Amino acid sequence: MQIVDSSAEIRLHIELAVDGLLLNNRGGLPANKLLELAQTMRKAWEEIDPLWTWTLPCDNTRRTTYEISDGILAYMVEKDNSEGFQRIIYHELVPSQVKKERWEQEWKDIGFVATDFSYNLHDDVQIFMELRDNGNVRRMHFLTISTNQPHPRAYKPYFDVCKDVCPVWEECKTIAYDNYIAMLFLEWRGLNRSGGAMVIDWRTASVVLPYTRVTDLAFASKDTVILMYNEEGGGRRWASSKFGENCPATHAKRFIADPGVRILGMIFHRTSFDGAIIERDLVVLSVQPFLRICARHSSQHLGETTIEWDDWGPTVTRWLPSTNFNYIGFRSTFGSRMLVVMTDLEHSGVANSLGMLDFNPRPILKGYKDKVSQHWVTKVLTEPSEYRLGQSEKVIENRLPVRVTALRGTIPFRGLFMDGTTIVGSMLDSYRIFSFLPSIEDVDHPDQRHLGGYYESIVPDLEPESEATSEAFPSPSGDYEEGSWSE
Numbered sequence: 001m002q003i004v005d006s007s008a009e010i011r012l013h014i015e016l017a018v019d020g021l022l023l024n025n026r027g028g029l030p031a032n033k034l035l036e037l038a039q040t041m042r043k044a045w046e047e048i049d050p051l052w053t054w055t056l057p058c059d060n061t062r063r064t065t066y067e068i069s070d071g072i073l074a075y076m077v078e079k080d081n082s083e084g085f086q087r088i089i090y091h092e093l094v095p096s097q098v099k100k101e102r103w104e105q106e107w108k109d110i111g112f113v114a115t116d117f118s119y120n121l122h123d124d125v126q127i128f129m130e131l132r133d134n135g136n137v138r139r140m141h142f143l144t145i146s147t148n149q150p151h152p153r154a155y156k157p158y159f160d161v162c163k164d165v166c167p168v169w170e171e172c173k174t175i176a177y178d179n180y181i182a183m184l185f186l187e188w189r190g191l192n193r194s195g196g197a198m199v200i201d202w203r204t205a206s207v208v209l210p211y212t213r214v215t216d217l218a219f220a221s222k223d224t225v226i227l228m229y230n231e232e233g234g235g236r237r238w239a240s241s242k243f244g245e246n247c248p249a250t251h252a253k254r255f256i257a258d259p260g261v262r263i264l265g266m267i268f269h270r271t272s273f274d275g276a277i278i279e280r281d282l283v284v285l286s287v288q289p290f291l292r293i294c295a296r297h298s299s300q301h302l303g304e305t306t307i308e309w310d311d312w313g314p315t316v317t318r319w320l321p322s323t324n325f326n327y328i329g330f331r332s333t334f335g336s337r338m339l340v341v342m343t344d345l346e347h348s349g350v351a352n353s354l355g356m357l358d359f360n361p362r363p364i365l366k367g368y369k370d371k372v373s374q375h376w377v378t379k380v381l382t383e384p385s386e387y388r389l390g391q392s393e394k395v396i397e398n399r400l401p402v403r404v405t406a407l408r409g410t411i412p413f414r415g416l417f418m419d420g421t422t423i424v425g426s427m428l429d430s431y432r433i434f435s436f437l438p439s440i441e442d443v444d445h446p447d448q449r450h451l452g453g454y455y456e457s458i459v460p461d462l463e464p465e466s467e468a469t470s471e472a473f474p475s476p477s478g479d480y481e482e483g484s485w486s487e
Contacts, residue, residue, distance in 0.1 A: 052095035071252025084113035257335030
């Protein structure tokens with residue numbers, strides 16, 4: 001028996017590694033049960049066929065701001081006649097068939113009007129931005145999710161940032177990662193965007209990355225951020241900068257993404273002399289190989305170093321035309337996967353279908369092949385290819401492998417976002433939740449398991465004049481942020 005268990009344990013970790021996952025929480029289950037759960041979830045994700053679905057009512061999703069992380073969807077509802085938010089709702093993304101009582105939390109009045117928020121469930125902390133003193137101060141509040149009171153582990157209950165130290169001030173977005181909070185400051189002048197960033201440690205109220213002029217940033221690990229700069233003449237520069245289990249979502253965090261296959265998604269704009277956007281490029285960056293290259297060059301050179309594109313770009317990025325792969329944006333990427341709107345008829349057969357790009361190289365190295373079914377089609381791109389930047393002479397080589405899966409149907413949602421076990425689609429009056437999380441009962445009784453059957457829920461056969469069709473995703477000429485990261 002011990003030999004069988006050991007064999008199942010080894011196979012479990014091998015199969016999870018192939019899927020780009022790590023075992024995080026056993027939940028008291030033996031290896032053979034965990035292996036069956038992982039295999040069921042793999043099949044559902046490969047075919048974009050969720051196992052469960054339910055609806056979360058919302059008065060008007062246009063008047064909310066949201067975040068999805070750690071198996072939780074959180075959203076704030078806009079205060080009446082206000083340009084901010086005062087009510088927050090947390091909803092565990094687990095089907096009732098898997099867990100009878102979902103964890104939920106709601107604070108109808110957080111005590112002030114917030115302009116943005118983020119959270120870290122592991123530390124029971126919610127972070128709110130408040131605009132004060134006639135718009136000259138941004139105050140970051142550190143409150144507990146469980147009590148909505150000042151967090152006892154924070155050195156101070158809030159952290160103030162003054163306008164005079166931040167040349168870019170108009171908007172401020174927050175990103176929580178481990179002990180750190182990044183503030184991304186943005187200003188728009190037509191289609192041109194200016195940006196700045198600052199990173200603080202919320203526990204010590206100390207600045208670990210002083211205000212820096214950047215186009216965008218993203219956390220690459222708990223002690224590293226990747227910064228994007230606009231260069232004179234229209235170029236861009238990427239750089240890395242280093243600085244020094246209470247989660248209620250136990251089911252959704254049973255398996256977590258392997259950092260070794262994590263990606264970041266970006267949209268690059270190419271503009272004419274008058275500032276009009278000519279074309280967009282979807283660029284995907286494989287994080288860990290990029291950081292290894294940076295570390296290798298840093299060890300060989302003292303001080304700041306520049307790595308030429310040909311020495312790193314082709315092997316760790318893939319460029320895709322946004323006319324065919326329409327980037328959804330904020331929170332559309334998890335681990336090695338990215339959600340896109342497919343307008344490439346060669347792959348999907350229909351316009352505006354849901355696509356999944358998976359940049360995990362391990363299944364491809366294992367021999368994953370093209371597949372076709374009634375509801376979806378998958379193509380594997382492994383051969384080096386050339387990507388031409390519009391009408392210019394610049395040609396970029398692509399070597400990063402990817403699996404492209406597209407559903408055969410038009411998506412009806414205003415927006416889509418994704419976590420490790422869930423896709424959430426927003427309608428005008430609700431969030432539609434599609435879960436890829438299998439239940440233990442399904443594994444015990446395979447003849448009764450609910451494997452799929454929700455293709456039609458994601459891509460229903462809609463009437464041309466239906467509300468959902470009119471509220472579907474914008475065309476590739478829609479309004480997207482320049483250099484926008486997704487993580």
